[in-house]
Amino acid sequence: MARIIDGAAIARDIRAEVAAEVAQLRAAxxxxxxxxxxxxxxxxxxxxxxxxxxxxxxxxxxxxxxxxxxxxxxxxxxxxxxxxxxxxxxxxxxxxxxxxxxxxxxxxxxxxxPAKDVDGFHPTNVGRAFVGDPTGFVPATPEGIMELLRRERIDTHGKHVVIVGRSLIVSKPLASLLMAPGPNATVTLCHRHTADLGQHTRMADILVVAVGKPGLITGDMVKPGAVVIDVGVTRVDDPSSPKGYTLHGDVDFQAVSEKASAITPVPGGVGPMTIAMLLRNASTAALRAHERRNARKPAGAR
The missing domain is CATH 3.40.50.10860 (Leucine Dehydrogenase, chain A, domain 1)
Known part of the structure; x- marks a missing residue:
């Protein structure tokens, strides 16, 4: 049975770190x-x-x-x-x-x-992320996935990562981050219309799915021991739920968790990381503005 990657707990740690950074900035x-x-x-x-x-x-x-x-x-x-x-x-x-x-x-x-684009959607920041320029802002969800992998000590070096999805918000920036020096992953980018999608997903050491189609990835589409990151969140009508709906990911969680070595749940996996990384981007933007303002001050000025 796969180990559950608790994105909610990791996000709480990051938000506490950001709060400490904010306290330092406020004091300054x-x-x-x-x-x-x-x-x-x-x-x-x-x-x-x-x-x-x-x-x-x-x-x-x-x-x-x-x-x-x-x-x-x-x-x-x-x-x-x-x-x-x-x-x-x-x-x-x-x-x-x-x-x-x-x-x-x-x-x-x-x-x-671009200096205030903490979503990382401006073409300037998209380009900076693509070439590995750390002065750009990366969209919160792909950066959150990278942080999950780092904090869970999931090795990407030389690993084959298959990403199902082709959005500018998640999949394409994530591919750039994974292929960069450091992570050094080999990346295959697919989407829901890829012919024989399972042929590709079964080759993945790390499988990331960001499509928005509940249950797209079934147990027979995953290699034993793979790490599975489920980004999809879709409301599905459920009369038995107090809210009238339940949230489902792109992965058949029950079947896939029996084959994977680690897996993110929905909810409680990638979702909480998105807001945590957004807060980190905002804190970083404030720090840069603080440093620019201080750099313009005359020597000895307060």
Whole structure:
């Protein structure tokens, strides 16, 4: 039976580390600030935004939520983002997706200053992550997966990692991180339409699945002893649940856990790591702003 990788416990440790970093910054005169821009009334987005705001406050950060009406124009949203870019009290900016249909997500993600793009979605940060430049911000989910592997002492050196999924948010940046000097993994990138997907997944020493299709990976698609990281989270109707639904991953957990050596659960695996790494990015952005401000001060100035 596979060892369960407890992402919730690891995320708690990281959030405690971030809170300590924030306390040091506050003592030095900088209060890290994170702003979330939410347009419209998407229920799932509202839940995510509340959880992010609560996590910021628990870490000692300034949390600012700008909830704009669904009919907000492109010019109005541009002005909001530009105002946050210029605000010295805000060090990280998140534009919560999805935006209403009349607003071009790409345009507004690119409007955020790369120095405040703690989601890591700006093309500048995407490029920096691709070439291994540590000054860029990496999206929180792939960086969270890397942190899980590090803290669980799962060796990636020379290992074959198969990633099922091709998103710019998770799969592609994760492939770059894994292939970089240090992790030194060999990476195969697949997706749900790959012919004979199981032929590829059965070759994986480490299998990462980020598709959003419950139960896509079955027990016969996993090599014995593989490490399995399940990124998918999908609500499935369940009348027997008090909430009316249960959360399912992309992996058939019961069947796969009988073959894998280690596996992340859903929920409680990768999900908690995403907010933890987002907080770390925000703390890092504040530290860099603090250092830039101090570097501009004349010698002897306080």
């Amino acid at each position: 005169g900088t209060v890290p600030g994170l702003a979330v821009v939410l347009v419209g009334a998407d229920p799932a987005s509202e839940v995510y935004v509340r959880s992010k705001a609560r996590a910021c406050q628990e870490a000692g950060m300034l949390s600012r939520v700008l909830h704009l009406p669904a009919e907000t124009s492109a010019d109005e949203l541009t002005g909001t983002i530009d105002g946050l870019n210029a605000d010295p009290d805000i060090h990280g900016i998140l534009v919560q997706l999805p935006l209403p249909p009349h607003l071009n997500s790409k345009m507004f993600l690119e409007r955020v200053s």
